[in-house]
Amino acid sequence: MNSIHDMGGMHGFGPVKIEENEPVFHADWESRVYALVRTWYPWGRYRSWGSFRHNLEKIPPKDYLDMSYYERWFYVYEKKAIETGIVKRAELERGCADPDYLIPHLESHSDSWLGSRRLNEELPPKFSQGQxxxxxxxxxxxxxxxxxxxxxxxxxxxxxxxxxxxxxxxxxxxxxxxxxxxxxxxxxxxxxxxxxxxxxxxxxxxxxxxxxxxxx
CATH class of the missing domain: 2.30.30.50 (SH3 type barrels.)
Structure with missing residues (x-):
């Protein structure tokens, strides 16, 4: 997909700033977003949320550039949580859960999902080293x-x-x-x-x- 996320080789963004002794998280809310994503991720796969990266790519360009790393994560999961019924928009706006709202059962992802790890199998390569x-x-x-x-x-x-x-x-x-x-x-x-x-x-x-x- 061609979008603003694919910034490699693009001009105009200045040098990469290296932060000395950079913390894992810059604010407490970032660690909570990380935990939330890791908790929901298997269920999201099972419910066919689609590719997490693809959803990041569909963030409007101006918003993408204005957001921090974990703000993008939160944007995607907030949107998908509303679309698939984990929460209602009204609950997010109020900042508290609706006690009468029935939360869907969180099922794990299908065992057929291969993931992104290296697979324990071999296929004849089409190309050779040095080609x-x-x-x-x-x-x-x-x-x-x-x-x-x-x-x-x-x-x-x-x-x-x-x-x-x-x-x-x-x-x-x-x-x-x-x-x-x-x-x-x-x-x-x-x-x-x-x-x-x-x-x-x-x-x-x-x-x-x-x-x-x-x-x-």
Whole structure:
């Protein structure tokens, strides 16, 4: 999906500011949001909430830039909680639960969910180490994890990293099948990515599912 979240390679945002001795959470409410998301996540998967990342991508661009990291998390889960009946909007506005409202039973996610971990299986790789490849030009409103700035660019397979479940969604924010695919680390020259602004000694390494790549 092409949206403001895909900021890699974009200009105008200034340097990355490194905070010395940065705390895990900058405020108490951030830790509560984190706990809330971890608690709801399995049930959200079971109720087909769709990809968490895809829902982050659909935040309006101005709001996305104005929000902090955990504000985005809270925005997505507040929206999904209302849509799926965990809470009513009136409860959020009042700041207290409705004692007469029947909360849906929280069921765990399906055992068929493969998750994002490395899978204990092997598939014959389509590409080999050192092989020239080109990243596909993937656009549209569906979710994928191929950075926009490498699409259509040529690179070289640096390593083969094993099999993982593809995390893409369709336009309806559904993951109809988490197809196991080989994942590769691909090396891109900075000159290939940014032309004269690149440097012949600089490279960018991107992890990509096999379905994101073609032979060059």
């Amino acid at each position: 020239a490849v080109k990243a596909k030009k993937i656009n549209g409103s569906a979710h994928n994890r191929l950075p926009r700035y490498v699409r259509g660019k040529a690179g070289v397979i640096f390593s083969i990293n094993g099999v993982y479940a593809l995390q893409d969604t369709n336009e309806k924010d559904e993951q109809p099948c988490e197809r196991p695919k080989n994942v590769y680390t691909v090396r891109f020259s900075s000159i290939e990515l940014w032309g004269d602004d690149g440097n012949e000694n600089d490279y960018v390494f991107i992890d990509a599912w096999e379905s994101y790549l073609d032979f060059d």
